[in-house]
Amino acid sequence: MLELAIxxxxxxxxxxxxxxxxxxxxxxxxxxxxxxxxxxPALARLEAAxxxxxxxVEPAEPVLPAPVVPMTGSIAGEAAAFRARxxxxxxxxxxxxxxxxxxxxxxxxxxEELLEADSTSVDDDRAFNLKLAFCRYLxxxxxxxxxxxxxxxxVERLARARTxxxxxxxxxxxxxxSLVDHGTETTEADISWLDRLIALERKGGQPS
Amino acid sequence: MLELAIxxxxxxxxxxxxxxxxxxxxxxxxxxxxxxxxxxPALARLEAAxxxxxxxVEPAEPVLPAPVVPMTGSIAGEAAAFRARxxxxxxxxxxxxxxxxxxxxxxxxxxEELLEADSTSVDDDRAFNLKLAFCRYLxxxxxxxxxxxxxxxxVERLARARTxxxxxxxxxxxxxxSLVDHGTETTEADISWLDRLIALERKGGQPS
DNA sequence: AACCGACATATCGGTTCGATATATCGAAAC
DNA sequence: GTTTCGATATATCGAACCGATATGTCGGTT
Numbered sequence: 001m002l003e004l005a006i007x008x009x010x011x012x013x014x015x016x017x018x019x020x021x022x023x024x025x026x027x028x029x030x031x032x033x034x035x036x037x038x039x040x041p042a043l044a045r046l047e048a049a050x051x052x053x054x055x056x057v058e059p060a061e062p063v064l065p066a067p068v069v070p071m072t073g074s075i076a077g078e079a080a081a082f083r084a085r086x087x088x089x090x091x092x093x094x095x096x097x098x099x100x101x102x103x104x105x106x107x108x109x110x111x112e113e114l115l116e117a118d119s120t121s122v123d124d125d126r127a128f129n130l131k132l133a134f135c136r137y138l139x140x141x142x143x144x145x146x147x148x149x150x151x152x153x154x155v156e157r158l159a160r161a162r163t164x165x166x167x168x169x170x171x172x173x174x175x176x177x178s179l180v181d182h183g184t185e186t187t188e189a190d191i192s193w194l195d196r197l198i199a200l201e202r203k204g205g206q207p208s
Numbered sequence: 209m210l211e212l213a214i215x216x217x218x219x220x221x222x223x224x225x226x227x228x229x230x231x232x233x234x235x236x237x238x239x240x241x242x243x244x245x246x247x248x249p250a251l252a253r254l255e256a257a258x259x260x261x262x263x264x265v266e267p268a269e270p271v272l273p274a275p276v277v278p279m280t281g282s283i284a285g286e287a288a289a290f291r292a293r294x295x296x297x298x299x300x301x302x303x304x305x306x307x308x309x310x311x312x313x314x315x316x317x318x319x320e321e322l323l324e325a326d327s328t329s330v331d332d333d334r335a336f337n338l339k340l341a342f343c344r345y346l347x348x349x350x351x352x353x354x355x356x357x358x359x360x361x362x363v364e365r366l367a368r369a370r371t372x373x374x375x376x377x378x379x380x381x382x383x384x385x386s387l388v389d390h391g392t393e394t395t396e397a398d399i400s401w402l403d404r405l406i407a408l409e410r411k412g413g414q415p416s
Numbered sequence: 417a418a419c420c421g422a423c424a425t426a427t428c429g430g431t432t433c434g435a436t437a438t439a440t441c442g443a444a445a446c
Numbered sequence: 447g448t449t450t451c452g453a454t455a456t457a458t459c460g461a462a463c464c465g466a467t468a469t470g471t472c473g474g475t476t
Contacts, residue, residue: 002432018455026372027380038432040457045431097440098455123464133384164234172235176341182401186394193390210463226424246463248426253462305471306424331433 002042007111008134016098051107056100151194210250215319216342224306259315262307352409359402
């Protein structure tokens with residue numbers, strides 16, 4: 001499932017590993033953090049599969065000579081100019097060699113396959129969150145299908161939880177009961193959130 | 209973290225692998241399902257560490273002769289008696305050889321260590337749910353500490369989400385924004401649920 | 417008698433994790 | 447001025463977990 005996230009981010013722009021990790025953790029950080037131990041092997045896999053390719057391996061010192069910048073004549077001015085050079089001309093200058101990856105045609109194809117594949121039970125919640133973050137690339141009817149599929153799963157989970165609850169309530173201690181009750185409420189809230197998304201999608205509008 | 213679940217269940221009664229899996233999936237199934245591919249290696253690890261031990265390996269056919277049961281004289285009566293024997297005398301009769309595990313002293317010790325260890329970032333949510341399911345074994349002040357520690361983590365997560373949200377809102381598409389907003393609401397609901405648990409705990413009462 | 421589904425244990429390959437190793441660079445501390 | 451420190455960056459290791467699969471045993475159905 002990590003591969004979906006990588007491909008989705010690379011679809012927008014070319015990135016190197018470290019930057020990829022940063023975006024993964026602070027854009028989707030609440031749902032899933034990623035470690036280097038997963039990220040670099042995943043990148044290697046994707047490269048081996050031909051889904052991404054390393055576009056550039058930037059050297060530590062740029063081969064191109066630094067552009068001549070006219071002096072301002074003041075120290076503060078020089079500092080400002082330096083900051084400007086750093087933040088615009090070379091937005092994230094390399095502190096050492098970096099491997100910048102780009103999405104290939106094959107990768108774009110794989111991305112769409114992963115986005116529409118129905119995920120398996122456990123990491124289902126994370127997978128859905130991830131898919132939602134990239135569902136803008138889906139055609140509207142597929143997107144709607146994704147939402148409804150998710151809704152059906154939650155409703156079914158809720159139903160099973162209820163029957164389990166009734167048949168096993170007496171055997172659970174009160175802390176566990178509280179946990180299950182809270183989980184039920186959360187699932188109900190998830191469903192009505194999905195309902196709102198679905199309604200907006202049907203209207204052809206964007207979510208609020 | 210699976211080991212905590214196993215030890216917690218074995219603390220109540222001796223169980224074999226298959227039964228353990230059933231209880232894990234339908235008591236805590238909403239939060240975490242467990243596969244045999246995790247369960248049996250985990251049991252083997254725990255046994256190697258001396259935390260559990262196989263008490264009995266029940267044979268397919270019991271060595272003890274079946275107790276003589278007085279006849280009822282009717283077929284229906286015989287069937288009822290048979291069901292009764294199955295459901296009370298041998299509640300879950302072995303269909304083949306089973307390895308029944310029991311908690312050792314060392315295991316009980318490990319259980320408490322795991323219950324009080326602060327868990328690491330990612331599977332944090334699951335770990336807390338699991339701990340809550342077994343927190344009845346904790347002394348009241350430790351239990352309260354667990355709740356407050358969890359609350360602090362959620363509050364901090366919320367704060368980070370808010371600053372991230374403000375600084376990066378314009379770069380997120382609307383589906384991702386909706387996802388993040390919903391996540392925030394869920395976290396807020398989690399916090400107030402914890403507040404209720406904490407308040408009840410302070411009163412010395414049980415959760416409702 | 418053959419078959420199926422529930423019970424039960426176990427292993428395999430693949431994926432992810434946390435920890436760790438290595439190296440470069442700018443900035444601050446001394 | 448040099449050493450130290452923290453951020454940047456890539457990579458690997460072992461342990462853990464998952465889903466799939468293999469193997470085998472019962473009891474009940476067809």
